[in-house]
Amino acid sequence: MKASSRQKDSFSKLSNDIIGCRKCPRLVKFREGIAGKKTKRFSDWDYWGKPVPGYGDHKARLVIIGLAPAAHGGNRTGRVFTGDLSAKFLIGCLYEAGLTSQPNSDSMNDGLVMIDSYMLAAVRCVPPDNRPTPKEAKSCHPFLERELLLLKNAKAVLLLGKFAFDSYVKFLRETTGLKTSNFKFRHGAVYDPPGMPALYASYHPSPRNTNTGKMNREIFLELLEMIKKEL
Numbered sequence: 001m002k003a004s005s006r007q008k009d010s011f012s013k014l015s016n017d018i019i020g021c022r023k024c025p026r027l028v029k030f031r032e033g034i035a036g037k038k039t040k041r042f043s044d045w046d047y048w049g050k051p052v053p054g055y056g057d058h059k060a061r062l063v064i065i066g067l068a069p070a071a072h073g074g075n076r077t078g079r080v081f082t083g084d085l086s087a088k089f090l091i092g093c094l095y096e097a098g099l100t101s102q103p104n105s106d107s108m109n110d111g112l113v114m115i116d117s118y119m120l121a122a123v124r125c126v127p128p129d130n131r132p133t134p135k136e137a138k139s140c141h142p143f144l145e146r147e148l149l150l151l152k153n154a155k156a157v158l159l160l161g162k163f164a165f166d167s168y169v170k171f172l173r174e175t176t177g178l179k180t181s182n183f184k185f186r187h188g189a190v191y192d193p194p195g196m197p198a199l200y201a202s203y204h205p206s207p208r209n210t211n212t213g214k215m216n217r218e219i220f221l222e223l224l225e226m227i228k229k230e231l
């Protein structure tokens with residue numbers, strides 16, 4: 001991504017700022033409530049219960065953006081796309097495409113290495129019903145902006161779902177002044193904004209989409225192969 005005025009920002013500073021954030025009262029209460037209550041199958045876990053930073057190769061050419069951590073996924077494990085069914089689908093496919101070191105993403109210490117890829121969520125705290133309010137999305141947006149500006153080698157951005165798509169398009173508009181009214185979310189849509197990474201839209205690999213067949217390994221792997229060819 002293009003250089004910004006935040007020349008002194010770093011991944012570690014950003015990560016600390018994200019983890020310590022308590023800007024959204026509703027989400028702070030929700031994430032901590034889940035961490036306290038837990039769910040039966042993970043009752044022996046010490047839940048993370050905090051915002052979740054991005055994870056992967058800081059020099060990645062592929063950046064993958066999702067919506068937000070899952071209640072018993074990222075909010076439990078502390079790592080984005082880790083420990084839930086969306087993670088199982090996503091990391092399994094990334095592994096098959098040669099973009100991760102292993103097909104599973106279970107916990108912070110499972111040894112997962114992202115290969116030329118980096119993943120993050122547009123909103124860093126788990127929201128009720130997977131729906132952050134516009135105010136919460138706006139409050140969290142500066143973290144997305146900072147992370148994208150740190151990912152200086154990005155050549156492609158894969159946006160999982162409409163929320164991630166809209167968040168990234170807002171970043172594009174605000175960072176470059178580009179007119180984005182022609183950017184429409186559709187699985188498989190590709191845009192090539194001048195001077196910025198190519199943008200690829202995809203359905204989110206949530207169980208709701210994978211269980212109904214709206215999203216499956218075949219269409220997702222096809223998209224990953226197309227992206228890899230362009231890197």
Ligand code: SF4
Nearest residue numbers: 021023024051125140
């Ligand atoms: S959603 Fe973002 S801005 Fe809101 S509390 Fe979580 S990390 Fe902070």
